[in-house]
Amino acid sequence: MAFFLNLGFTCIEFIGGLFTGSLAILSDALHDLGDSVSIGLSWYFQNLSEKKRNNTFSYGYKRFSLLGAIINAVVLLVGSVIIISRAVPQVLNPTEVNEKGMLYIAIFGVLVNGVAVLRLRKGSSINERVISLHLLEDVLGWIAVLVGSLLIMYFDWYFIDPLLSVLIALFIIYNVFVNIKKSFSIILQATPEEIDLEKVHKRLRTIPEVIEVHDCHVWSMDGEYHVLSAHLVLDKSYDLRLQAAIKKRAKYLLHELGIEHSTLEFELKDEHCKDC
Structure with a gap:
């Protein structure tokens, strides 16, 4: 709906x-033309990201959602x-505009983009949040155009029109860099901001x-689905049935911390670990 609107x-x-x-x-x-292309791509990638894992993509297709967010950001930046x-040149040499036409189109713009924002406000992936943010920016931009048309109507401030264009574009560029930074952070497998590694260690040691916990790595597939691998040092040797119980408890604690998928390896305290 957001795409067709x-x-x-x-x-x-x-x-x-x-x-x-x-x-x-x-x-x-x-x-908005760039947004339309980006929303279409994001729509496609979001659906693709729901596909199950296979031999080609053993973690699944979740990062395709992130790819949609990056393409969207690049289109907006350009x-x-x-x-x-x-x-910028027209700020210094403004031309006359039809301020009443601007006013009517701005009101329509606020309504249309407002409906699109409401449709996407419940999105939780970075892809959905990026699209929702851009549509919200559109609403704010149209409110600015609405105010600008009133200023031109009553004060003949024609420089307001190109000035609004510059301000809207700068606001968009700022948010694009914020989202690109987060997207590349995920691609480079940085530890998710909401995950505290020290807290993870302490929770597992309960x-x-x-x-002991070491060789602990946490990264995110798409900003939501977090993955962990770690070595857990046990106080003594346990049979497989008890090891399974310990692992189940550890995975439960990790899930409480927002980690959806974890790979755990058990070691004994006197065992040499070359990965330490």
């Missing part, structure tokens, strides 16, 4: 921007640079049979 409204924006002569509306139309390059 955005695509349909983009066509209306291009027509409205040409009709009113507003660079802010044409700039936002370019931005579009914003184009907007700024066109708008199991009576576990005396």
Whole structure:
């Protein structure tokens, strides 16, 4: 729904921007065209990310959702640079625009993008959050255009139109870099921000049979699905049935900390571990 709303409204924006002569509306139309392509890709990648694991992708397709977020961010970045390059000269030499047309289109823009944001507000993946953020930015941008049209209407401040274009583009670029940073952090297998490794060690050591935890690694597949591998040193040798009980307890504790998948290896305290 968000995809078709955005695509349909983009066509209306291009027509409205040409009709009113507003660079802010044409700039936002370019931005929304990029958004439409990105939402379509994100929609595809989000569905693809739900596929089960196979021999090619043994962890499954979860990172395809992240790929959609990165493509979306790049499209927005390129579009914003184009907007700024066109708008800056017009801040110094503004041209007249149809402020009433701007006002009506801005009201329509707030309504359409507002509905799209409501449709995506419950999304939990980075991909969904990035798209929802961009649509929220669109709502804020249209509110700015609405206010700008009123200022032009009453004060003849025509420089407001290109100035709004620059401010909207800068706001978008800032958020794009924030999201790209988080996406690349996941790709580079950084420890998720919400996971405290020291807390993980302490929680695992609450199991009576576990005396030490080492070679512990935590990373995320898509910003939500966190994975851990660790070596647990036991106080003595236990049979397989008791080891299974210890492992079950450890996995339960890790799940409470937000770790969905864990691989645990048991060692004895006098055992030499070359991975330490």
